[in-house]
Amino acid sequence: MATHEYNPEEVRKRRIKGRRKRKLREWVVFTGYLTPSLLGVLLFFFGPMLIVLVQSFQRSATNSEFVGVDNYVHVWNNQAFRSAATNTLIFAGLAVPLAVLLALLLALLLSSKIPGKSVFRSIMLNPMMVPVASIVLIWQVMFSYNGALNTYMGWFGIDKIDWMKSNWSRLVILILFLWKNLGYNMVLFISAISAVPSEQLESAKMDGANAVRRFFSIKLPYLWPTIFFVGIMSLINSFKIFREVYLLAGDYPYDALYMLQNFMNNMFSHLDNAKLTAAAIIMCIAMIIIVGILFIAENRLGRDTEE
């Protein structure tokens, strides 16, 4: 019986040891679940990203002489990079607000009392599933110089517009972007609208608040998080617009459609490692800043509505 003597110090030690062991086991298990992904991400993204960072300060891929920020200066002063960045930002600046606003309006429409809502939702979500490559033909038939739209406009005596080879090309791409992305955004908004507490809406209705008033003072505060989420998703998608441009206009689009990805493709085909890496780092930082601003803005607005 002497060995089983109660020793508080011993018990405490054993308990701490047990807790430590459990914590360690927990760490091992959950790190195990993460390992495949972590290894892949380190090997394919984070690791090479560091190499990109290092190479952006070197003369070229073969000559590892340290050149400071020369590459950054070159990229920054590069006319093609500038116009590519401007075009991409102009497009995002037009496309993201429109994608958010129109999707919100559509979601409000489909949250009202109109008949056939679920059918409309399916139809409007449908374009999201259709590969752009499949419908560019129709876009070309519509918008090319001898295309259908110019013919129809001719009936009303409107002059032909060279849609794809003028600044109107931005509009053509914008319509394609909205066609493809509105459905996804709309579904996000519909679910957010249905989560607005209905008692508040009812009581506001009893108090005589009209639909516009009800939207701005009750629904909108609940919708801010979704608006930001949709905004960020649309922003990511607007940076993918190169796809649409490439499929519609090929390798050498009109100047207004020359996007950052076109610039990168050029650098790839010239194997210009210095500019490539520096441009990637610049865009990475720009992206982090933009997203950071959005997150901060969301937090601010979120706090306002909670108060």
Added chain:
Amino acid sequence: MKKNEITPLQTLPTPASEEKHDHGSIRDLQEVEIVRLSEEELEEMHAKARVEAKRRVRVRTAVEKFWIAIGFILALAVAIFALMPIVLTILDSFMSTDEIKTNYSAVYNSLSSAAAETKTYLSSTPKLKMIPDFVSFSQYKTLLFLSPTYLLKFWNSVALVVPIVLGQIMIGCLASYSFARYRKKRREVLFFSYVILMLMPFQVTLVPNYLIANWLGIYNTWWAIILPGVFSTFSIFLLSKYMRQIPSSYIEAAKLDGANEWHIFTKICLPMCKSAIYAMAILLFIDYWNMVEQPLILLEDAGKQPLSVFLSQINASEVGVAFAASFIFMIPPLLIFLYGEQYLVEGISRSGIK
């Protein structure tokens, strides 16, 4: 007695006297007397009120119906806009090659001005024709039996997309589970860096992908696209958000029953996240089925390119079969949409909720 003198004035003008029923029975009796005194008047008032109320309801329903009609027309317009390109592509795919050339050659000649000089157009103004003169399967025949490259590219697409979707879902589920269950500070930092990576556009991520593909010697092979796709963090953000919504009481209960982590993962977590996983698989499928950026840079051989890239070349050179090619290319995602729309909508909906 003073009170009784006032009551008639109060009760008369309002026919609806619900409140008064709550009061004592004596006062009720008194009121009944008063009401009986002015019965005819009251009856008249009731009638007036009824007519007025009916009129108001009629006006309101009329206004409401008007707005609903406007809304319906708007929704219909948007729906037509959404469907038209798809429907036109399908209908045009049943035109014969000659008919396509008659109607659209002007369009495609203006696209490549060099070709315009050599070819003679059959029609200088294109007609956006809805319905083919007669249904012809000649486009499909040419495409499926006479040009093997097309089918080859189709299989290229399948061979690239299927491993990416399956792989990313598997690895993504494991990682999301880890992020959802083990929430220590350093893990949250790692999670945040995953999110940043998810937000990075191709313009940024393709450079490291290109470097590593060269270093591993997989440049210009499918692996150069499949591996980064499998390890992309796109699915992890949304899946782990979803998994965090699983009530911890479920997990505690399972633990008490002696379930280990693997059991909790496979028997509780995965079944509960079924719709999110399906939705994610659909989103990934459509994104990679549509890919253009990665193959353009990571694959040099035209023979290895997926259909999404090849289609733009068909479109430019062989207008006669392009519509059928486009339609066949959109069949797999459309079938998936028909089958999985519910999961997709549910998955998207819940992903937006914080």
